[in-house]
Amino acid sequence: MPPRQLLYHLAVTFALSLASPVAWSEDGVSANEIRIGMVNAQSGPASGLGSDMKTGVQAYFTRVNATGGVHGRTLSLIVKDDGYEPTRSAARTEDLINRDNVFALLGYVGTPTSRAALPIAMRAEVPYLFPFSGAEFLRTPVKKWVFNLRASYLDETETLVERLNTDLGVTKIALLMQDDSFGESVKSGVSGALSKRNLGIHAEARINRNSLDMVDAVAALKHAQPEAIVFVGTYRQLSAAIKAAQTAGIRARFVTVSFIGTEDFIAAAGPSGDGVYITQVMPSPHDTSLAIVRQYLADVPPADVGYTSLEGYINANVFVEALQAAGVEPTRSKLANALKDLNTDIAGFPVHFSAGHHQGSSAVFLTRIQAGKALPVGRMQ
Template sequence: MLAACVVTVVLAACSGESSPEKGATSTPGVTSDTVTIGCSLPLTGHASYLGKQTLYGAQAYLNAVNEAGGVAGRTIKLITLDDGYDPPRCVANTQQLIVEDRVFCLFSYVGTPTTAKIIPLLEEARVPLVGSFTGADVLRFPFRRYIVNIRASYYQETAAAVDHLVSDLGFDRVAVLYQYDAYGFDGLKGTEMALKSLGLAPVARGSYIRGTMDVEEGVGRLLEANPQAIVMIGTYGPCAKAIKLARARGYRGLFYAVSFVGADEIARILGPGDDTPLLMSQVAPPPDLPEAAALLTGVMDYARLLARSFPEERPNVVGLEGFINARVLVEGLRRAGRELTREHFLDAIESITNFSVGIASPVSFAKDRHQGLERVYFTRFDHGHFQMVTDWGRIKEILAASAKMTSVPTELDGAGGPGAVGSDR
């Protein structure tokens, strides 16, 4: 499928040394007719859905740009490497992209533990990274000139979620299940800070090791504390298993997951027959929901271009984020013009204010602010699909109905079942 794209994609097995291109400038990755960018993200493994959909969304837009003649007379060449959501592989890929492939910039990385590890490489080589599918605080503070974030942060997601849990739903017993790595720690800290600001603290914390499905001990620890809500900072497979396990053990409270969990994939694993009270925050409104139409004036472009490049895929919020990343990248290249250098490109990014990317919230940057979006949206799981949350009173009603239920799945059903191990599509 990737080979069918108009954007030139060079997979890891095909990469290697090449002779200097005719008409090359002194800026790495820039020739008279091409600008080369690099991307490392999970195309295999337990986070591959997130990596693939981010890439599909970005490529859909870049394909269209190239078909229209590129930017400032240059087409965009994208070198894509698979890191399997493994930090050492991501570091090795990044070194290859910077040193061997001599890319102009890096683009659309996926994951906190992977992206956080390449910060020293970016700063030493002075290579920009534009748009990452992570809300990690370490990419935002202290301010880093060579990192351009677009999405809202995990601190913003968890702060908004905790505010709704406490203020709108009246909860005071919140537990946290987190992946034991930089990503999980970031989400845990954000949740703790948000609760502390309201005079509360997590009633329990449980964790699991990245790359495993070993959530039993963590879930058991949380249920002992009798929480009203469980915050989940993980990936779709382990989080889905945790939900099924907790429900099988009689838990009838609310689950909340941050955006990185992956709404479409966890919905697929849970299935249309599941009625779990599950909320998810998003940094862009889901493009396939009727309620989001007023918020997504440009979503038809995403859906149309995705269908052109990847006809088997359907629009989803992860792909939309990749699409938005690509729009910001291209706008920065457009503003930088023909005299393209990395520093000039970053200056151009910092000049972007109130730039529409097709959703209600415009993108804005500044010389001391490299996060383009701030808004957080909420969705709720409803028998296999996620719906926009517009009435928190309705969430209270759903929870009350769930608490009255007496029929529960068996322990075996909770821990197993189709898709429970988070297998890739």
């Protein structure tokens, strides 16, 4: 090529490179947008959990986008419905990764659904962030692409058993559990906490996921006459179980872990829910002494305020902080590295990860349902 033509060719190439928008090779990242995927129950008996998680995450993303996004890119949340069914969760996850080309997965809901979706994310090396589950397989062994924000079911069940045994002297503790990996995860925690106190599970009854038929399970527990029942399932199931137990004349206390979805349970159970103890992994969404709660209340409509949407809001906050730390040319590996080094305080809610510990918080708070409200308590009465 003659020198004059060569110079012209180089000048045109340089000009075009300046005029063209920067395009990163990482899926889900363009010059002005980052796509984040979410699959959870937007329909079915657990839909309140998925809807509330979406509300909290989207509320914080909206706040961030209003101020220019992250390094000039807006955050786009792509949500798909799995109805709290593992096969659907797997299929929707495949779609998000292979068709929608999302950068990361955030805010899945459930243990069985996470068990179905996680291998897909791991194979594709897509970050699987802050699922609404306390299951151990998400925590042990530590996985490069998996980060949990909430306390584990081991943490929650230890609190429940400790309070039942120490505060009330209860020793006959039964399980009414979903017959799947969620039920088994919580059962493992209950069994371990009881074993530490030289106790065992007094009785066990199982229910099908998404089923509201409690008759046979409640009948089995009535025969065992427990003093307390640890329930493992969704909010509509717990409401149905309590009403069936009351009809059957069972007087045992019902206790459950945070997955229940507190506000949805209160709405479903009505007065029958009074007296139920629930462990929480987030502070009260009404505790305005915390700056993060004040900010959350300013961004979320009153009708959507609750523990689950607050968890989604804090999840999104932690994600954004890590994304900012990943730099102006974010990659999935840079995001994972930023998360494992993250040691921060989210306006009053401390979060700490490390290379050997991908669970950001172990905080557990005990609440008791009374007159349609979840009241924080220090001990059981």
